[in-house]
Amino acid sequence: MFKSLKTILAGILAATLLVAIGASVYSAMAAPGSNPLNAQSQSVSANGNGNGNGNGNGNAGNGGNGTGTSVLDIPASELSADEADALLFMREEEKLAGDVYNFLYTTWSQPTFQNIAASEQKHTDEIQVLLDRYGLADPALTPGQFTNPDLQALYTQLTAQGSLSLADALKVGAAIEEIDILDLQTRLAQTDNADIQQVYNNLMSGSYSHLQAFTSALLTQTGETYQPQYLSAEQYQTILASASSHGNGGANGNGQGGNGQGGNAASGNQSATNGVPQADITGATTIHGTVVSFDQMGLSLTLDDGSALYVQLGNSRYSQSIGFAPQVGETVTVYGFNGDQDLFSAITVTLGSTGQVYSFRSETGQPLWSGGNGKGNGGNGNRP
Numbered sequence: 001m002f003k004s005l006k007t008i009l010a011g012i013l014a015a016t017l018l019v020a021i022g023a024s025v026y027s028a029m030a031a032p033g034s035n036p037l038n039a040q041s042q043s044v045s046a047n048g049n050g051n052g053n054g055n056g057n058g059n060a061g062n063g064g065n066g067t068g069t070s071v072l073d074i075p076a077s078e079l080s081a082d083e084a085d086a087l088l089f090m091r092e093e094e095k096l097a098g099d100v101y102n103f104l105y106t107t108w109s110q111p112t113f114q115n116i117a118a119s120e121q122k123h124t125d126e127i128q129v130l131l132d133r134y135g136l137a138d139p140a141l142t143p144g145q146f147t148n149p150d151l152q153a154l155y156t157q158l159t160a161q162g163s164l165s166l167a168d169a170l171k172v173g174a175a176i177e178e179i180d181i182l183d184l185q186t187r188l189a190q191t192d193n194a195d196i197q198q199v200y201n202n203l204m205s206g207s208y209s210h211l212q213a214f215t216s217a218l219l220t221q222t223g224e225t226y227q228p229q230y231l232s233a234e235q236y237q238t239i240l241a242s243a244s245s246h247g248n249g250g251a252n253g254n255g256q257g258g259n260g261q262g263g264n265a266a267s268g269n270q271s272a273t274n275g276v277p278q279a280d281i282t283g284a285t286t287i288h289g290t291v292v293s294f295d296q297m298g299l300s301l302t303l304d305d306g307s308a309l310y311v312q313l314g315n316s317r318y319s320q321s322i323g324f325a326p327q328v329g330e331t332v333t334v335y336g337f338n339g340d341q342d343l344f345s346a347i348t349v350t351l352g353s354t355g356q357v358y359s360f361r362s363e364t365g366q367p368l369w370s371g372g373n374g375k376g377n378g379g380n381g382n383r384p
Contacts (some may be wrong), residue, residue: 074195177211279365318369
């Protein structure tokens with residue numbers, strides 16, 4: 001049944017939202033599973049023998065504590081026309097998610113929809129703060145109504161599809177989150193405003209846990225394992241692993257940190273990778289460039305020759321655990337390789353400002369975020 005949703009999304013969004021928001025992710029929808037955005041596609045985290053601490057208190061449904069820094073504490077920057085258009089669209093896109101989930105909760109009385117709808121309201125409120133800060137008129141209308149006609153048509157189609165069965169409804173929810181993740185990745189690469197970057201990162205972190213919650217509910221309620229519609233299989237699995245490390249929020253949003261299991265990289269033992277082959281790092285090379293943006297799972301760079309490149313890093317929790325936090329405008333040297341879908345993956349990144357080297361893969365290409373040293377931290381529940 002659900003394959004008709006792909007047709008709906010492809011027909012409506014690929015043809016129309018491209019005009020509304022430029023080079024948006026929705027141009028990819030005619031080919032689910034493709035990755036025209038150069039979004040990250042990390043290897044699946046391995047399950048080995050590392051001992052981690054799972055003490056996270058995340059809340060998938062209702063949001064977490066954010067980064068601890070108010071967006072209003074970050075100085076405002078000049079807003080470009082593209083950044084303004086993106087904020088206006090994101091305001092209504094987040095509202096669409098919440099409106100669809102509220103409708104589906106009324107239809108099926110499934111708590112997952114109610115919990116995540118509450119989180120989506122917080123997301124729309126975060127965008128509203130930015131609209132107010134930059135003097136942009138709020139496009140949001142009453143529930144189920146949208147200023148953007150393409151989103152209006154999409155709302156109608158999604159609610160119709162989600163009315164067919166509970167399974168279809170949960171798949172609609174998961175598809176919305178996949179799309180949102182890809183769209184936010186694109187938006188992050190298109191802005192250098194720190195306040196906007198913080199909000200987009202918060203929203204994307206929330207979408208990770210929302211995706212996990214919908215897919216978990218689908219398995220629990222129907223016995224069906226969700227198959228990603230727009231993310232690659234590797235990217236999907238990595239996102240689920242990242243969501244788990246922040247707190248495993250289920251239908252009721254009660255997070256419980258990930259177990260931090262991983263292979264014993266120190267002893268050279270290769271851990272299993274859930275059927276995904278270990279990366280082939282043949283032809284690994286070194287590149288040098290300047291950081292344009294950092295989304296916890298990857299770097300957008302301008303290389304020395306002026307070209308743009310997205311460098312995948314891996315699990316966002318791992319990046320945080322090793323203290324990797326490059327600043328926009330900082331130069332970096334990356335040793336890495338071209339992986340799946342010809343996306344560049346980092347083995348090590350050296351910061352130009354300090355000379356410190358951060359490792360993301362072993363010398364054989366094994367992802368260190370799979371656990372490696374057994375220091376997997378369950379997560380602090382900082383975001384949904």
